[in-house]
Structures are given as C-alpha cells and as structure tokens.
Amino acid sequence: MEQLLQHLVNGLVLGGTYALLGIGLTLIFGLMNVVNFAHGEFYTLGAYAAFAALGLAGLDFTLALLGAIAAGALGGALCEVSLLRPLRHESIDTTMLVMIGLWIAMQNGELLVWGGVAKSIPHPFPTAPLVLGPVSLAPLRLFVLVVAAALIAASYLLIQRTKLGRAMRATFQDAETSALMGVPIERIHTATFAFGSALAAAAGALLGPIFLAYPSMGDLASLKAFSVVILGGLGNVPGATLGGLLLGVAEELGAGYVSSGYRDAVGFLIIIVVLVLRPAGIFARAERIG
C-alpha cells in the first residue's frame, strides 16, 4: 500500500510531462492534421536549451524553463512557416514525410552540436527528498509536477478562454468561415504549431534534469506523445491531459510491480488495448475542441 502511493506520485510527475507532450501534439496532429514525427525533437530542443541555460550560462531554473519554452515556440514557428506553410494544401502524407525529414535533420543537428554523450543537466534543488508519511519526493520532482500542472492549466485557459484560443478552434473546424470572420488563418497555423512545440520543449526542460539529455531522447518522447493523443482522442485537450497522467501512472505501476524493464512496454500495451476496444480514444465522449 505504501509502495502504491509512492508509485502513484511518481506516476503523476511523469504523467504531467507526458500530458504536456500530449497536449502539444493533440493540437498539431489532432487539429492541424500534421503527423508530427518531429514533436519529440522539440522535447529534445527544450532539454538542451535547459542544459545550455543551467549548465553553461548558469541561469536559474525559472529562466532556463522560460528560455526552453521560447526556443520551442521559435523553432516551431520557424518550422511551420518554412516547411508547412508552402505545403498547406498538400496531403497529410506529404507533410508527414516532411516531418520525418525534419525529425532526422534535427536529431543529427543535435548530435553535431552537443555530441553523442549524454549530458546531465544541473539543477538547484536539494537532493534530500521531502518525506510526507509513506511518500518521499525529491524537491525537483515536486517542482516538475507543480510547473507541469500550471502549464497544463495555462494551456487550457489559453485554448478555452482567450480570443486566440477561440480563433484556433474555429480555424481548424472551418478555415474558410474563420477567414470570413476576419481570422488571419496563416498566423493561426503558425501560432498553434509554435504553441504545441513550446509545450514539448517545456516537457523536455522539466524532465531533462531528472533523466539525461541526449540526441535520441526525442524518439521515445514522440512515441509517448502519440500514445497520449491516441488515448485521449484526436484534438481532445482534456483527453490528452488525462491520457498523459494515465500513461505516466501505468508506466510507474508497471515498472514497480512487474519489472522496470517493462516500463515502456506497459504504455504501448495500453495503446493496443485502447485501439482495439475504443479506437476513438478512452475519452471519446468528452467533447473535442476542433
């Protein structure tokens, strides 16, 4: 029982960042219809941006995080304008191939810049865990959980409550009618992709100090993000949030009670079950936003 609580808490920490990855991808894949295999590379970008800010420039964690988010948003905007905008009316397969190309290019770019050796990202938090009854939690992990929750809440507010969010949802439901309402469609595409990429980068900057930063770290992140999107249903932001938390907890439980070697397998097992039983996503009933 004590172990269960501990696993649940660890699962939430992991799941919070999966949710960030998933929300980012559900906007790009679910709403914009771009099968973004490079999503994980923005996660990697975030981790390296955090490494540069914390390890090289010696900034504090908050600034590093903001820097990583900005790097993700900027990289995403650049990629949308230069690669996706010219292909706006091409098929989903065409943009998917381009995103696979970007994935390979970015990953090799990271290898070139940072080398193949994994970097440990320094962080300012004490290593002694906080103990609360049966649960112990490293301050860094608590910070990750809190920041992830705050970013999820902020994303939700942006999408549901702001004029920009409303225009995003409208654009991906009916672009032509949105244009008739005066929405600058091209800018909305860029903003949405930048936003999704910034969330991936935030996840990378948050998990980077817990694990390590290395060029291929984005591969698994992409797969996890796709899993979360499938769990939650395409374009479903609350679904991606719950899906992310569920995947994180399931992995922790799998690692804890079965074998840590099966950590990643558990997640994919769930995906297979979901695809067989509820192919529209576990939360298909919940309203999609676009």
Add this chain to the structure above:
Amino acid sequence: MPDAGVLLALEDLHASYGHVQALRGLDLVVRVGELVCLIGANGAGKTSTLRAISGLLRAARGRIVFDGAPIHGAAPAAILRAGIAHCPEGRRVFPYLTVRENLEMGAYVRRDRREVEDDLERVSTHFPVLTERRRQTAGTLSGGEQQMLAIARALMSRPRLILFDEPSLGLAPALVETTFGIIADIRRRGTTVLMVEQNAYLALRMADRAYVMETGRIVLEGPARALLDDDHVRRAYLGA
C-alpha cells in the same frame, strides 16, 4: 465620381476556379439601404459573386468598389472591417464552439469590447432561442436555430452591407418565412442586403431590385416586382 448612394459596385468582374470560369464580366450595383437579390440556376455563379465580394475568391479582372474604395484583392479581414459581412451558404456555424463563442467569432475583427458585450446582449432580444442555448455547442442546434445563429453571427461585425447566400436552403417552410422576416427586419433597421436565393419567388417578393444571372454574367435586371411578371423569369425560375 461614383453614382450617389451606391454602396457596392461590381464592374466587369471576372473570376475562375482553376480552368473553370465562374464569373465572366459581371456588372452589379447595390445602393445604400436596398435589398437586392441575385437569382439564377445552380452553377450560374451566384455564390462565386458573393465569394469574390468578401475576398474568398480572387478577381482575375474587373473591379469591386465598396463605399468609393476598391476592395478587390483585399483580404477577407479587411473587407469585413470595411463593413461587409458574409453569411455563407449552408450556415457554416462552428459545430464544436458554443453558441456564444460562435457569436464572439462574428465580432473577431472588432476592438470595442464593451460594445461587443452590448451587442451580445442585444442578440438575445432578437433571437431569444440563442440565449437559451448559448452554452450549447452549435452542432447540437436544429437547422433553423443554426440559421438564426449564422445570421446573428454575421450581424456581430456591425456590417453596413450583409451578403446572404441561400438563407432558405434546407429549412422547413415555416422557418423559411421566419428567416426572410428576419432579413427584411435587418434591412428595415438600416443594413443594406445583397441576397442570393434559389427560392426566386420569395426572394423577388421581398427584394427592391433583382439581378438574374446565367453562366457568369447578368442577363436581366430590374425592380423585383417587374421581374416577377417577366416572361423569361417566370418560365425559367418561377416554374410558371
């Protein structure tokens, strides 16, 4: 100098979709305060005309002048800001947005937030059913309610000219009457209307003037009452 009172003028307008020529030298005028209707068979270019006015379809040749200023080539947002709203065919409400959000989308280009709030309130007096359903997603509304929403949404930009594309399409007869009543009301309150309509009889009965379109150009124009009695119109569009 433009003709006094002319709000919108299309001059020798040409436009095409790829190789298909939709508009082949269209001339049309709408004066301030008028209700003008555009009738014609399917594929005559009525919808293309409205799409060209609101900037969705680029004119290949010719001019579109609104309130003395050329607007052909301008982006839809600029045309909307200039004062032309377009209520598209098939209603096209945003199905996953709530009724209120749909209305807010109609006011997207406006910066006067307080007055937008007032207008949102005002919608409820004209369209009480929309107030009851303002938290529902638009996709859950009936066809008639969606039409009310589409009209109310177009009004949210406070247009001086409003384009209606087939407002009666797919509505039950009683709702068609209601819809035309609302459009007549909008005109009475001072908004100029250009309407494309398949139900030529109803359209001609309520319009001031009408244009008949065939294969991308105007073949006949005149006071709507006169067209109701025109032999060609009666044979081709009124089934007489």
